[in-house]
Amino acid sequence: xxxxxxxxxxxxxxxxxxxxxxxxxxxxxxxxxxxxxxxxxxxxxxxxxxxxxxxxxxxxxxxxxxxxxxxxxxxxxxxxxxxxxxxxxxxxxxxxxxxxxxxxxxxxxxxxxxxxxxxxxxxxxxxxxxxxxxxxxxxxxxxxxxxxxxxxxxxxxxxxxxxxxxxxxxxxxxxxxxxxxxxxxxxxxxxxxxxxxxxxxxxxxxxxxxxxxxxxxxxxxxxxxxxxxxxxxxxxxxxxx
Numbered sequence: 001x002x003x004x005x006x007x008x009x010x011x012x013x014x015x016x017x018x019x020x021x022x023x024x025x026x027x028x029x030x031x032x033x034x035x036x037x038x039x040x041x042x043x044x045x046x047x048x049x050x051x052x053x054x055x056x057x058x059x060x061x062x063x064x065x066x067x068x069x070x071x072x073x074x075x076x077x078x079x080x081x082x083x084x085x086x087x088x089x090x091x092x093x094x095x096x097x098x099x100x101x102x103x104x105x106x107x108x109x110x111x112x113x114x115x116x117x118x119x120x121x122x123x124x125x126x127x128x129x130x131x132x133x134x135x136x137x138x139x140x141x142x143x144x145x146x147x148x149x150x151x152x153x154x155x156x157x158x159x160x161x162x163x164x165x166x167x168x169x170x171x172x173x174x175x176x177x178x179x180x181x182x183x184x185x186x187x188x189x190x191x192x193x194x195x196x197x198x199x200x201x202x203x204x205x206x207x208x209x210x211x212x213x214x215x216x217x218x219x220x221x222x223x224x225x226x227x228x229x230x231x232x233x234x235x236x237x238x239x240x241x
Contacts, residue, residue, distance in 0.1 A: 098131035099229035113216035140208035156223035
């Protein structure tokens with residue numbers, strides 16, 4: 001039972017206050033701790049651990065270090081998942097910036113039409129074209145990627161006294177009618193209307209406006225506006241790439 005005399009000696013040295021004995025105290029503690037084969041009564045407290053592991057007098061620190069290593073691994077994997085999510089979000093939002101606004105050019109003349117066939121409306125003055133989906137030469141929007149899009153158009157026409165308002169405009173998706181507005185009366189000389197449509201488009205689908213055969217738009221053609229933007233992209237299209 002070497003430990004108890006050693007501890008008693010340590011207590012005596014501390015009480016006497018001999019500074020020069022500190023190195024001897026450390027050596028005595030070390031020898032006593034290394035000879036100790038069983039943990040002390042407080043279970044996790046084991047001074048032998050300090051001299052063999054050089055970490056702490058409490059071997060319970062081993063549990064803390066194990067938890068630290070486990071936490072580090074979890075944080076590392078979490079960071080990797082966040083990085084993947086970041087690039088996924090960037091991939092989605094890059095295609096999200098799609099919008100346009102275009103108007104007719106009043107220099108086309110006093111009236112656009114009538115024609116003996118349906119004619120695409122040339123909204124040639126472009127104020128906005130994020131994503132470059134709108135082609136002013138064709139007056140058509142081509143979806144740069146699949147998603148849900150919102151389109152709106154405003155139709156304006158004005159004729160002189162006694163003349164007949166006579167126009168019909170159709171929104172087309174790949175040549176198929178979606179929505180439209182029309183006017184056919186002699187009761188007033190001026191009319192405007194706005195229509196809104198939400199369309200599910202695939203990459204490459206085209207949306208454009210057509211003036212129906214025999215109809216016309218007159219005066220202040222710049223009031224005729226065609227706009228659109230992506231509401232949200234198709235996630236299926238993104239993950240299939």
